[in-house]
Amino acid sequence: MSNYLVVSAVLFSIGIFTVISRRNAIGILLGIELLLNAVNINFMAFGFLHGSPVGSIFVLFTIAVTVAEVALGLAIVILIFRLKKTVQADEVNLLRG
C-alpha cells in the first residue's frame, strides 16, 4: 500500500519542480495537473486502505474542480497572450507598480 504513496510523492515532487522551473504559463498549468493527479492517487489509495467509497467520491470532485481550473487558467493565458504577446510567466508584470 505504501508503494502507492511513494509513487504519488514522486509525482508530486516532479510537479513542484515543473511549477517552479517552467517559464511558460501553459507549462506551469501542466505542473499543476501533475500535482492534482498525485493527490488523486493518494485519495484512491487511502479509500482502498479503509475500504471506503469516500476517497473515490473525492477524486471525482477533484477532477471536476480541475476541469474548471484548467478552463479558467487557459482563458487567462490566452487573454494575457492577447494583451502582452507572450506566455512567459516572468514577462507578465501588469501589476508591477
Next chain:
Amino acid sequence: MSGGTQIIFWIASALLVISALGVAFLKNLFHSVLALALVLILTAVLFLTLQAEFVAAVQILLYTGGVVTLIVFAIMLTEKLVGESLTQTNRKIATGGVISLALLFFLIYAIRQNQFLNFSKGFSFDLTKEIASGFLIEFVVPFEALSLLLLASLIGALVLAKEDENE
C-alpha cells in the same frame, strides 16, 4: 494484492514517473502535453489496480479527453498568433530541484514511519453503486455546488477569452 496486479502496478508506476519527467523536461510544449496525457492514462491504470473501474473511466474521459484537448487548443491558438512553434526553457533548475528533492525525501520519510499502512482492506462492495448513492445522498450539497462552479467557470472562461468588440 495478487501477483499480476503487483506487476502491473510496478510497470505502470515506472512509466508514470518517466512520463512525468517528460512533462517537466521536454523542450517542445506539445510533447509535454502528450507526456501529460500518458501520465493521466497511466494513473487510470493505477486506479484499475485499486479496483476502481468507474473512476478510471472518468479519469480517461474527463482528463485525457477533456483537459488535454483544452490545453492542445490553447497551444494551437497561441502558436498561430505567434507564427512559430512554442519552445520552452527551464529556469531556476537548482532551486526547483532542491525544493522538490527535499519535499520528496520528507514525504518518503513520513510514509516509512507508518507501518500500519502495510495492510489493505479493499472494497467489499460495488464501488460504482456506492459512489452513486454517496453523490446523491450524503454529498448532494457539494455535488450541486460543483455544478454551479462548473457553470460559473464556463461563463468566466467565455467572458475572459472573448474578443473585445470595442477595440
